Amino acid sequence: MSYLELIKLASPEAVVVITALVVLAVGLTSRRTGIICSGIAVLGLAGAIGAVLMLPRNANLFGGMLVITPLTSLFKIICLALAFFTICLVRSEKSLRHPGEYLAIILLATVGLMLLVGSEELLMIFIGLELLGLSLYVMAAFDRNDARSAEAGLKYFLFGSTTSAFTLFGISLIYGMSGSTGLAAISDKLAAAPVQPLLATGIVMTLIGFAFKIAAAPFHLWAPDAYQGAPVPSAAFIASASKVASFVVLGKIVLVGFAPVQGSAAWHAMVAGWSPILAALAALSILVGNLVALAQSNVRRLLAYSAVAHAGYTLIGLVAGDREGFSAALFYVTIYAITLVGAFGVVAMVRRETGGDDVSNFRGLACRSPLLAGCMTIFMLSLAGIPPLAGFFGKFYLFSAVLRAGANQGLLWLVIVALLGSFISLYYYLIVLKAIFVDETPLPTARHLDGLSSDLLPRATVAVLAAAVLLLGVAPDILAARILAAVP
Amino acid sequence: MIAWTIYLTFAGAVVLLVFPGVVARWIALVTAIAGLVLGIVAFVRTPVADLAHFMTIVSVPWVPQLGMNYHLAVDGVSLTMILVTGISAVSTVLFSWDVDHRQREFFFWLLLVVGGCYGVFLSADLFLLFAFYELVIVPKYFLIAIFGSTNKEYGAMKLTLYSFFGGMFVFAGILVAYATAGSLDLNQLVQFHFSPQLQSWAFPVLFLGFAVLAGIWPLHTWAPTGHVAAPTAGSMLLAGIVMKLGAYAGLRVAMNLFPEGFHAWSKWIAVLAVIGIVYAAAVALRQHDLKFVIGYSSVSHMGFVLLGLATANALGVSGAVLQMFSHGVIAALLFAVAGRMLYRRTHTRELDALSEMNLSHALPFAAFAFVIACAASMGIPGLSGFAAEITILIGVWKTYPIAVWITGAGMVLVAAFTLRALVKSFFGEVRMQTGRVSTDADWNEQSITLAEKCGACLLMFATLAVGLYPKFLLDRIMPAVEAMRFLK
Numbered sequence: 001m002s003y004l005e006l007i008k009l010a011s012p013e014a015v016v017v018i019t020a021l022v023v024l025a026v027g028l029t030s031r032r033t034g035i036i037c038s039g040i041a042v043l044g045l046a047g048a049i050g051a052v053l054m055l056p057r058n059a060n061l062f063g064g065m066l067v068i069t070p071l072t073s074l075f076k077i078i079c080l081a082l083a084f085f086t087i088c089l090v091r092s093e094k095s096l097r098h099p100g101e102y103l104a105i106i107l108l109a110t111v112g113l114m115l116l117v118g119s120e121e122l123l124m125i126f127i128g129l130e131l132l133g134l135s136l137y138v139m140a141a142f143d144r145n146d147a148r149s150a151e152a153g154l155k156y157f158l159f160g161s162t163t164s165a166f167t168l169f170g171i172s173l174i175y176g177m178s179g180s181t182g183l184a185a186i187s188d189k190l191a192a193a194p195v196q197p198l199l200a201t202g203i204v205m206t207l208i209g210f211a212f213k214i215a216a217a218p219f220h221l222w223a224p225d226a227y228q229g230a231p232v233p234s235a236a237f238i239a240s241a242s243k244v245a246s247f248v249v250l251g252k253i254v255l256v257g258f259a260p261v262q263g264s265a266a267w268h269a270m271v272a273g274w275s276p277i278l279a280a281l282a283a284l285s286i287l288v289g290n291l292v293a294l295a296q297s298n299v300r301r302l303l304a305y306s307a308v309a310h311a312g313y314t315l316i317g318l319v320a321g322d323r324e325g326f327s328a329a330l331f332y333v334t335i336y337a338i339t340l341v342g343a344f345g346v347v348a349m350v351r352r353e354t355g356g357d358d359v360s361n362f363r364g365l366a367c368r369s370p371l372l373a374g375c376m377t378i379f380m381l382s383l384a385g386i387p388p389l390a391g392f393f394g395k396f397y398l399f400s401a402v403l404r405a406g407a408n409q410g411l412l413w414l415v416i417v418a419l420l421g422s423f424i425s426l427y428y429y430l431i432v433l434k435a436i437f438v439d440e441t442p443l444p445t446a447r448h449l450d451g452l453s454s455d456l457l458p459r460a461t462v463a464v465l466a467a468a469v470l471l472l473g474v475a476p477d478i479l480a481a482r483i484l485a486a487v488p
Numbered sequence: 489m490i491a492w493t494i495y496l497t498f499a500g501a502v503v504l505l506v507f508p509g510v511v512a513r514w515i516a517l518v519t520a521i522a523g524l525v526l527g528i529v530a531f532v533r534t535p536v537a538d539l540a541h542f543m544t545i546v547s548v549p550w551v552p553q554l555g556m557n558y559h560l561a562v563d564g565v566s567l568t569m570i571l572v573t574g575i576s577a578v579s580t581v582l583f584s585w586d587v588d589h590r591q592r593e594f595f596f597w598l599l600l601v602v603g604g605c606y607g608v609f610l611s612a613d614l615f616l617l618f619a620f621y622e623l624v625i626v627p628k629y630f631l632i633a634i635f636g637s638t639n640k641e642y643g644a645m646k647l648t649l650y651s652f653f654g655g656m657f658v659f660a661g662i663l664v665a666y667a668t669a670g671s672l673d674l675n676q677l678v679q680f681h682f683s684p685q686l687q688s689w690a691f692p693v694l695f696l697g698f699a700v701l702a703g704i705w706p707l708h709t710w711a712p713t714g715h716v717a718a719p720t721a722g723s724m725l726l727a728g729i730v731m732k733l734g735a736y737a738g739l740r741v742a743m744n745l746f747p748e749g750f751h752a753w754s755k756w757i758a759v760l761a762v763i764g765i766v767y768a769a770a771v772a773l774r775q776h777d778l779k780f781v782i783g784y785s786s787v788s789h790m791g792f793v794l795l796g797l798a799t800a801n802a803l804g805v806s807g808a809v810l811q812m813f814s815h816g817v818i819a820a821l822l823f824a825v826a827g828r829m830l831y832r833r834t835h836t837r838e839l840d841a842l843s844e845m846n847l848s849h850a851l852p853f854a855a856f857a858f859v860i861a862c863a864a865s866m867g868i869p870g871l872s873g874f875a876a877e878i879t880i881l882i883g884v885w886k887t888y889p890i891a892v893w894i895t896g897a898g899m900v901l902v903a904a905f906t907l908r909a910l911v912k913s914f915f916g917e918v919r920m921q922t923g924r925v926s927t928d929a930d931w932n933e934q935s936i937t938l939a940e941k942c943g944a945c946l947l948m949f950a951t952l953a954v955g956l957y958p959k960f961l962l963d964r965i966m967p968a969v970e971a972m973r974f975l976k
Contacts, residue, residue, distance in 0.1 A: 387618075396659075400663050403667040409664065419659055438630075
């Protein structure tokens with residue numbers, strides 16, 4: 001193993017790190033460098049995507065520390081693309097000072113995502129999680145003029161660091177019992193001997209760490225405040241890219257590392273293992289997320305609770321525990337991430353215009369800006385699972401994969417919970433759309449800070465994302481076939 | 489060629505967003521007429537023998553890994569429904585001619601509903617059918633919530649949630665069928681033998697899910713509220729075609745896929761249908777709002793459709809399809825007169841107030857149209873209602889003789905409330921010669937417009953033509969029904 005080869009295989013990460021450093025340096029030179037920094041960051045991300053495309057199909061370094069498969073390459077590209085769209089949205093947040101530092105931190109978080117996606121070794125996964133987590137804490141607290149942003153950052157940090165400790169402890173137990181941190185080696189060890197209680201504790205603690213990352217109930221309490229208080233691009237990044245990468249790595253851990261202790265979540269034939277744990281988390285997330293979202297009047301909080309519910313939907317794909325369920329879950333979380341970046345983009349612009357992001361701030365948006373209203377409609381209805389948008393196909397794909405996985409339709413109960421959840425969810429998405437379309441007069445108290453027409457780039461970004469959601473609903477094969485082919 | 493009804497309608501919806509608002513209605517009219525003409529041409533030119541089975545017209549792979557195809561097919565039943573969709577669409581656009589508030593949006597949502605209906609009637613793939621079916625829900629919400637009248641937001645939300653609630657059951661039933669048979673193609677699924685145990689619970693789930701949209705008692709309460717809240721065009725579409733989606737899909741999917749389950753449950757469907765007929769008619773007798781009367785009459789008439797389906801013999805089911813056509817035309821006409829011709833001019837729908845206005849002299853054309861509609865609704869020979877209901881009752885006589893007696897009593901109630909509404913609205917005793925009518929400033933300018941006359945004439949022609957020569961439709965419906973495999 002020569003260093004040259006290592007650099008070649010880690011070139012996408014290297015490109016992003018170098019870009020981050022350059023952006024940081026340029027940002028330090030003068031105050032008004034936002035546009036230059038964004039340009040450099042975007043170029044760097046494009047370069048990284050190019051570098052991913054140049055990688056060999058398969059490679060494995062240091063016992064799984066750096067793995068390259070079609071799956072990791074695909075999701076590195078998806079994470080880079082999501083970071084790209086987030087950076088496009090940064091332009092809508094004019095109040096942010098120090099854009100250089102902010103962009104550099106987004107890029108470092110992206111490196112964390114890529115390490116997470118591209119590793120099959122617990123220690124490396126933990127390093128990726130920490131790099132990602134620390135960057136996200138800073139991003140959440142970045143708006144120092146806003147007390148809510150500080151609150152978001154602090155809450156996210158306190159919860160996050162505690163669960164990091166949990167995860168690390170879990171990993172150390174697993175290492176102690178199995179003598180290895182590589183997922184494949186752990187799997188061999190688990191298959192060879194009956195599971196010790198200590199090892200089971202380690203597995204559960206690791207899963208809890210990830211349940212926090214994906215905001216599954218009951219580990220979701222940080223999400224509403226982080227989504228509501230953080231600067232909008234940070235919230236978009238936390239909700240989208242971070243979630244996608246977490247699901248990829250969670251899927252790899254349970255399906256590769258813990259494969260021998262899957263157990264079964266079928267209704268009448270529950271067998272202990274990670275699958276009933278995830279099933280319980282999924283059902284709880286779907287119910288808690290959707291029911292609490294009904295009571296929200298702030299769009300960002302509403303999106304946070306709906307994020308909890310969507311984490312639940314995605315988890316049931318992992319509960320299925322087979323190739324099809326995993327790829328359905330990955331498809332679902334990817335389109336969910338695309339939708340959410342777009343929705344946060346609309347929220348950012350409405351917030352700039354009216355000074356707030358309550359549902360009442362959206363009143364009359366259809367008359368003020370038909371483009372944003374149309375895009376928000378697409379995002380909300382896709383989340384609710386209305387055809388012909390991507391969310392509808394995603395749900396169908398996910399639920400049918402789950403139903404086919406369990407023998408004798410044993411997982412039907414999870415599908416029923418999920419269907420019930422998506423029925424409830426339509427109500428609160430419609431409440432947002434009602435404000436946009438039906439209530440014609442905007443709130444008299446809303447301050448009109450500046451027009452909606454001024455920011456071209458964020459509007460174009462939102463429109464592109466809405467078009468993508470529509471396209472992936474009409475022709476889901478573009479993405480679904482790629483994911484299915486890449487999942488081993 | 490008939491597939492172009494779908495493409496043209498959706499294309500029309502997109503095109504009218506691009507053009508200025510004043511030409512929107514023309515684009516909508518041209519689109520609707522094109523759909524109707526395509527339907528008529530296909531109806532006349534397709535050989536009757538070809539309509540006996542579900543003949544594929546388009547089949548393109550869509551998502552091959554999941555077995556989804558873009559598969560459209562047509563037989564006598566679906567062609568009949570295409571025809572009534574075309575007629576309703578044209579008359580609806582004509583009766584919306586003077587919409588002046590947010591015209592583009594109005595016709596956009598309207599055409600989406602129409603296009604979705606065309607799609608459901610032509611789909612031969614379960615996923616495609618469900619996608620079109622769910623697609624109709626949200627445009628209805630906007631149509632009612634933005635443009636409606638009495639209690640519009642409540643009515644719209646109730647209707648949407650009921651539809652989605654039914655859709656949830658449909659989703660579950662479809663997933664179970666798909667997971668068991670491994671196919672989504674309707675022509676393949678009807679060949680597959682589902683186990684009797686599965687059929688016995690999957691059938692009611694699927695059928696009830698669809699029947700919510702058809703207004704089955706006791707899940708009908710959305711219908712009167714929704715009809716009253718909706719703008720005239722919305723009521724016409726709802727009663728004219730959207731309620732038929734439920735009945736049609738119940739026939740095409742639930743009954744064809746699960747024939748044994750259907751036979752086990754058919755008598756319970758008949759019971760619910762008969763209760764619906766009698767109950768809704770009795771409630772209609774006590775209403776003071778003309779639109780509520782018509783709303784409940786829709787529930788009562790849809791009861792006939794469900795009763796016809798429950799007979800499980802060729803005559804009864806064919807009668808049900810004929811009744812779907814007939815009621816689609818009659819309900820559209822009733823709502824057009826009540827909502828557009830009367831309400832726009834008198835600003836009231838209270839029967840007591842209307843009875844003092846001497847409207848048969850003031851609005852002779854409206855009175856004429858309403859008399860025809862009421863006669864058809866009561867089942868006067870020579871109009872379509874008679875032909876359809878007598879066919880159903882003959883079919884019912886073969887299976888459930890007792891139901892005929894109860895239904896007969898229900899028909900007396902139907903006649904009673906229809907006559908009551910007719911007399912009160914147009915032929916009331918004139919106590920105030922100088923009533924509100926003559927003092928209304930707009931009154932003289934608003935005689936019946938040409939567009940309204942055209943729309944009413946189209947609907948009256950349809951009900952008369954089918955009433956005089958039902959064989960024209962039945963010749964095409966009967967063979968298609970006889971080819972279905974659930975017949976006893």
